[in-house]
Amino acid sequence: MSETAPQGPVYNRVALIGLGLIASSMFWAMKRAGLADEVTGFARSAETRETARRIGLCDRVCDSAAEAVAGADLVVLCVPVGVMGAVAEEIAPALQPGATVSDVGSVKRHVIDAVTPHIPEGVHFVPSHPLAGTEHSGPESGFASLFENRWNLLVPVEGTDPEAVARLRRLWEGMGANVDEMDADHHDLVLAVTSHAPHLIAYTMVGVADDLRRVTDSEVIKYSAAGFRDFTRIAASDPTMWRDVFLSNKEATLEILGRFTEELFALQRAIRTGDGDHLHAYFTRTRAIRRGIIEAGQDTAAPDFGRGPKA
Numbered sequence: 001m002s003e004t005a006p007q008g009p010v011y012n013r014v015a016l017i018g019l020g021l022i023a024s025s026m027f028w029a030m031k032r033a034g035l036a037d038e039v040t041g042f043a044r045s046a047e048t049r050e051t052a053r054r055i056g057l058c059d060r061v062c063d064s065a066a067e068a069v070a071g072a073d074l075v076v077l078c079v080p081v082g083v084m085g086a087v088a089e090e091i092a093p094a095l096q097p098g099a100t101v102s103d104v105g106s107v108k109r110h111v112i113d114a115v116t117p118h119i120p121e122g123v124h125f126v127p128s129h130p131l132a133g134t135e136h137s138g139p140e141s142g143f144a145s146l147f148e149n150r151w152n153l154l155v156p157v158e159g160t161d162p163e164a165v166a167r168l169r170r171l172w173e174g175m176g177a178n179v180d181e182m183d184a185d186h187h188d189l190v191l192a193v194t195s196h197a198p199h200l201i202a203y204t205m206v207g208v209a210d211d212l213r214r215v216t217d218s219e220v221i222k223y224s225a226a227g228f229r230d231f232t233r234i235a236a237s238d239p240t241m242w243r244d245v246f247l248s249n250k251e252a253t254l255e256i257l258g259r260f261t262e263e264l265f266a267l268q269r270a271i272r273t274g275d276g277d278h279l280h281a282y283f284t285r286t287r288a289i290r291r292g293i294i295e296a297g298q299d300t301a302a303p304d305f306g307r308g309p310k311a
Ligand SMILES: NC(=O)C1=CN([C@@H]2O[C@H](COP(=O)(O)OP(=O)(O)OC[C@H]3O[C@@H](n4cnc5c(N)ncnc54)[C@H](O)[C@@H]3O)[C@@H](O)[C@H]2O)C=CC1
Pocket: 017, 018, 019, 020, 021, 022, 023, 042, 043, 044, 045, 048, 078, 079, 080, 081, 083, 087, 104, 105, 106, 107, 129, 130, 131, 132, 133, 134, 135, 136, 137, 138, 139, 238, 241, 245
């Protein structure tokens, strides 16, 4: 937990819209640290709401988004990025003046463009993105320690009330996250390199292995080394969430994939022509990058994937 973790509630009532991995982790983390007096929740499907009630996820699970946000001083949109705009439109009439709306979407420019037009006068919008997650989804996948010692990027647009930003920062720090601020377009490019393109590459690699069914049925599973296992973990991530990420961060992802393909072709050529110097120089450079990350103490390896509220 961060040393600057506040004592006592940061918000009176927090509403979580969309009750999956991130919302449930936020709920357990906020409750554990006493950061909100009451947390309400809403999810689109009756089945998810039922599960949430059964496991005690949220102090009150509501049957409409409007009911969940009524009286909330913080509303967090925890739905796939493709539906953020529609959800913002749905809740807008029920938002109380002075409230803050935030989101946890993996893409920022698209979410800002889709949500901002629906934010009423007197309501603050502070977009955010916790750089923490797992390949699991749904209300039962969350755990209180997910955000500990992980980054959360706040992406406020110019002119946003600094107090609204500072308050949201206190909430995330209270959940154990390290908080930074970033411009939306820069965020989307950085995430295209560090998260979106790598996910697509993992999806592709697992797809290729699956195409070789002869191998998949037996040897791939039996003999898979750590690298391929990591790919299969990432490729098990939620299809709806990732479809939306790629469709809404199109430009940056295509830019990075273009560069990736060029480098891949160069390596492919080096293998075909037997250019060992090229391969060796390339791998030496990438090894130095990894060592630099470790020396800088920035190796945020996968968190402990313990499940449930006590994790
Ligand atoms: N999974 C991860 O590792 C991370 C995800 N994110 C972002 O967080 C957001 C949520 O992701 P997860 O919690 O992983 O997803 P999830 O799939 O676990 O949960 C999403 C929830 O939203 C609900 N939902 C979908 N459409 C809805 C609608 N129109 N109205 C109300 N509820 C709706 C679903 O029923 C589900 O309860 C996404 O925008 C994602 O990009 C951010 C960081 C990490």
